[in-house]
Amino acid sequence: MTIMITGATGQLGRLIITELLQKIPASQLIAGVRNPDKAAGLQQSGVEIRMADYDVPESLDSAFRTISRLLLISSPHQDDTVRLLQHKRVIDAARRAGVEHIFYTGFAFSHQGSPDNVHTLTEQAIADSGLKYTFLRNALYLDFINVLGLQEAISSGVLLTSPGEWRFNSVTRRDLAQATAAVLLSNQHDHPSYEFTAPQAWTFHDLAEALSERAGKTVVHREDPGIQHWIYNYLASINTSATTSDLERWIGRPVTPLKKSIADFVIAGQK
Ligand code: NAP
Helix, strand or coil: CCEEECCCCCHHHHHHHHHHHCCCCHHHEEEEECCHHHHHHHHHCCCEEEECCCCCHHHHHHHCCCCCEEEEECCCCCCHHHHHHHHHHHHHHHHHHCCCEEEEEEECCHHHCCCCCHHHHHHHHHHHHCCEEEEEEECCEHHHHHHHCHHHHHHHCEEEECCCCCCECCECHHHHHHHHHHHHHCCCCCCCEEEECCCCCECHHHHHHHHHHHHCCCCEEEECCCCCCHHHHHHHHCCCCCCCCHHHHHHCCCCCCHHHHHHHHCCCCCC
16 A cells, blocks of 8 residues: 655645654655655655656656555645645546545644535535545634734733624644544545544633643733734634544544644743
8 A cells, every 4th residue: 555645745744644654664655745846854754755746737647657656735825716726636636546545634623614615516526526525624723823912912911802702612733643643554444534523622812821831920811903904804604613522533542732833833931
């Protein structure tokens, strides 16, 4: 069995490859990359590098030869029309190359939103392709908390957020990568899709508590109508609150607790 990860030089792709390398030999893994110059580290781990640019169909045709399982990591392009075109090129090339099973990283609960969102349309194109498939719908990465002013909250002792009934199913990329690797290696593919979210939604109050524990000083949460940031419009446009136990089942342990997860986003020891 050979497994290819597209977008392998990205943050999620690299983490998935690291997880897979703990379970299978590098000879079974192929990294699909847009820019081979960024893949030196991956090459050192013994993984074969193949050029697989979503904008260059010929690169996809040759990259997907001999691949049994293909993980399509969704494109980061800003324009969803372009993204969908890129994904369709990958799906078409996978079909032409005889890929056995395609896995796609979409967005949690996107199928419950507008039917013309890029993830639902990509999933439809995959279902229509005749390929075997599994949809791995990822929660919003925890990284979004980076724009909330965590360092300022620690300094001032107050985490200020825009008013609202905010609830979050966000988790770390690392947890998502571990679950993705487990699905890629499994032979149990009777479920067409998974919603990889935290098992319970957390709130800004929980985040303030986690900041307090991390910083060793009290940080309280307060809503402030004066807080303006584009992130709140984005958060309001997606489902960040629905949860399932899919992620925990696939990683075989509880998701990383908020207090530990936020370590990457706050400077240790700052008070
Ligand atoms: P990332 O670090 O930005 O990585 C994106 C990867 O896509 C990179 O390897 C990039 O290659 C590659 N890429 C860009 N254009 C390409 C093309 N034309 N052909 C082939 N590969 C191309 O993103 P990530 O953090 O790993 O996240 C993975 C995906 O999740 C993103 O692409 C995005 O669709 C989605 N996403 C999800 C969330 C969430 O909260 N769930 C948040 C942000 C994004 P280079 O290294 O050459 O640039």
